[in-house]
Amino acid sequence: MNCESSRRLLPLYFDGELDPADSRAFEAHLDGCAACRQALAELEALRARLRDPAMRYAAPAALRGRLAAAMPAARPRARAWAALAASWLAAALLGAGAAGLWHDRQQGLRAQAGLTRDLFASHWRALAAASPVDVVSSDRHTVKPWFAGKVAESPPVRDFAAQGFPLAGGRIDYVGSARVPVLVYRHGGHLIDVFVLAAPPAGLPRQARMQGYGLRVLALDHAAAAVVSDMDEAELDRFARLLAQGGEPPPSR
Amino acid sequence: MDLAARRTLVGELAMRQLDAAYNLARWLLGNDADAGDAVHDAFVRALQSAHTYAGGNGKAWWLTIVRHCCFARLKEHGRGRRFVAIDQLAAELGEAAAQRVLPNTAADEPEQNAAAAQERARLHRQLRGLPEEYREVLVLREIEELSYREIAQMLSIPIGTVMSRLSRGREKLLQALGANGDRP
Incomplete structure (x- = not known):
C-alpha cells in the first residue's frame, strides 16, 4: 500500500469503517510511514477535543420537563414513572459503559x-x-x-x-x-x-x-x-x- | 404492537436521546430558544409518526426528525435573521461570548483552566463558523458518533458525500486551529 492510497483509507480506518483485511493492510503501512501516523494523530487530537463534554450542548432541564409532561401515558400505572426513571438510569449506565469503553481504548487497550x-x-x-x-x-x-x-x-x-x-x-x-x-x-x-x-x-x-x-x-x-x-x-x-x-x-x- | 405502546416507545427513545437532539439542534440553529423549540416540535412530530418507526436504530430515526424540524424553523424565519443575528453577535463578542455558553469545569488551577477554556472557545468558534454542510456532519460523526451509513441516511446523501464533507470539514477545522498557532 502506498502513501497515496493509504491517505484515502485513513479517514475510513479512523472512523472504524474499514473491514479487517484492509485495516490490517493499512496498519502495516502505518508502521512504516511517519507522515500517515502524524495525520492519524491529528485526527485523533481533533476528535478528542470535539468530544470534550463542553462541546456538547445538554438539553435544558426545562425542556426535559416540558417533554416529560407531554409523554403519552400508554398504560397508566403507579410504577410507570419508576420504570421510566429506571430506564433512564439504565440508559445512563449504558452510556457510562460506552464512555468507559472509549476511555479504555484511549488508554491503549x-x-x-x-x-x-x-x-x-x-x-x-x-x-x-x-x-x-x-x-x-x-x-x-x-x-x-x-x-x-x-x-x-x-x-x-x-x-x-x-x-x-x-x-x-x-x-x-x-x-x-x-x-x-x-x-x-x-x-x-x-x-x-x-x-x-x-x-x-x-x-x-x-x-x-x-x-x-x-x-x-x-x-x-x-x-x-x-x-x-x-x-x-x-x-x-x-x-x-x-x-x-x-x-x-x-x-x- | 399497538399504537399507544409504539408512541410510548418512541417517547422514551426521544427522552433517552434528548441531549443528542438538543446538541444537534443547538449547533444547527445557533441559539438556545430556537433549539429548544425545534426539539419540542420534533418530539410532537415523532409521537405523531410513531407508526413509521420500525424499531432498530432509533437514534438516527429521531435525529432525522429533529434535523427536519430545525430546517423547517430556519426556513420559516425567512432569511434566518434571528439566527444570523445571534451568531453574528457571538462572532463579534468572540471568545467572551463563546466562553459564556461553555460550562466551566472544576477549577483547581485557574490559569490552566482559563487556557483550556480559551482553547475550547476557539474550537467552538471555528466549528460554529464552518459552513452548515460541514458543521452538520462533524457534529453527527464526532460528537454524536453516528456511522457514515447513518449520516448518509439521515441527510439523504450518498456515503461518498458524507466522507468528502467529513474530510473537508476536518481539514478546515485543523487548518483554522493550526493557523491560530493552536496545534501542539
Missing part, C-alpha cells in the same frame, strides 16, 4: 478494541455485501452441515422463528485471524450476526455499543457467542437471553 472493532466491522461489511449470508436457509439442518469441513467445529444451530428471530443462514468470517462460523438471524428489518467463538476471548467486553450497533458476548453450549446487531438494547438482550437459554440443541442431523 488496543487489542480489545481491535477485537470489538473486528466484530462490528465484520457485521457492517456483511451488511454492505450483496448477501450477508453464504448459505441461505431457514432450515438448521441445512445450515449446520454446511459449516462442517469449513471450520474446525460445526456450531450448534437453532432456529428462533417462533420467538420472532428466524434463522436466515450462515457464513464464515474472520475475527482477529481466526475463521469463525457466523449464524445469521433476522428480526423484522434487522440482521443479527452470531459469531460462534471457541472460547470467550480474554478482554472482550460483555457488551458494547458502536455507532448504533450493539454487541453482546455470552456463553453458548461449549463455546461463546458474540451477537452484533442494530436492534435496540431491549431486543438485543431478549435475543441474547434466548440464545443463552437455548441450551443443548436437539440432534440436528
Whole structure:
C-alpha cells in the first residue's frame, strides 16, 4: 500500500469503517510511514477535543420537563414513572459503559478494541455485501452441515422463528485471524450476526455499543457467542437471553 | 404492537436521546430558544409518526426528525435573521461570548483552566463558523458518533458525500486551529 492510497483509507480506518483485511493492510503501512501516523494523530487530537463534554450542548432541564409532561401515558400505572426513571438510569449506565469503553481504548487497550472493532466491522461489511449470508436457509439442518469441513467445529444451530428471530443462514468470517462460523438471524428489518467463538476471548467486553450497533458476548453450549446487531438494547438482550437459554440443541442431523 | 405502546416507545427513545437532539439542534440553529423549540416540535412530530418507526436504530430515526424540524424553523424565519443575528453577535463578542455558553469545569488551577477554556472557545468558534454542510456532519460523526451509513441516511446523501464533507470539514477545522498557532 502506498502513501497515496493509504491517505484515502485513513479517514475510513479512523472512523472504524474499514473491514479487517484492509485495516490490517493499512496498519502495516502505518508502521512504516511517519507522515500517515502524524495525520492519524491529528485526527485523533481533533476528535478528542470535539468530544470534550463542553462541546456538547445538554438539553435544558426545562425542556426535559416540558417533554416529560407531554409523554403519552400508554398504560397508566403507579410504577410507570419508576420504570421510566429506571430506564433512564439504565440508559445512563449504558452510556457510562460506552464512555468507559472509549476511555479504555484511549488508554491503549488496543487489542480489545481491535477485537470489538473486528466484530462490528465484520457485521457492517456483511451488511454492505450483496448477501450477508453464504448459505441461505431457514432450515438448521441445512445450515449446520454446511459449516462442517469449513471450520474446525460445526456450531450448534437453532432456529428462533417462533420467538420472532428466524434463522436466515450462515457464513464464515474472520475475527482477529481466526475463521469463525457466523449464524445469521433476522428480526423484522434487522440482521443479527452470531459469531460462534471457541472460547470467550480474554478482554472482550460483555457488551458494547458502536455507532448504533450493539454487541453482546455470552456463553453458548461449549463455546461463546458474540451477537452484533442494530436492534435496540431491549431486543438485543431478549435475543441474547434466548440464545443463552437455548441450551443443548436437539440432534440436528 | 399497538399504537399507544409504539408512541410510548418512541417517547422514551426521544427522552433517552434528548441531549443528542438538543446538541444537534443547538449547533444547527445557533441559539438556545430556537433549539429548544425545534426539539419540542420534533418530539410532537415523532409521537405523531410513531407508526413509521420500525424499531432498530432509533437514534438516527429521531435525529432525522429533529434535523427536519430545525430546517423547517430556519426556513420559516425567512432569511434566518434571528439566527444570523445571534451568531453574528457571538462572532463579534468572540471568545467572551463563546466562553459564556461553555460550562466551566472544576477549577483547581485557574490559569490552566482559563487556557483550556480559551482553547475550547476557539474550537467552538471555528466549528460554529464552518459552513452548515460541514458543521452538520462533524457534529453527527464526532460528537454524536453516528456511522457514515447513518449520516448518509439521515441527510439523504450518498456515503461518498458524507466522507468528502467529513474530510473537508476536518481539514478546515485543523487548518483554522493550526493557523491560530493552536496545534501542539
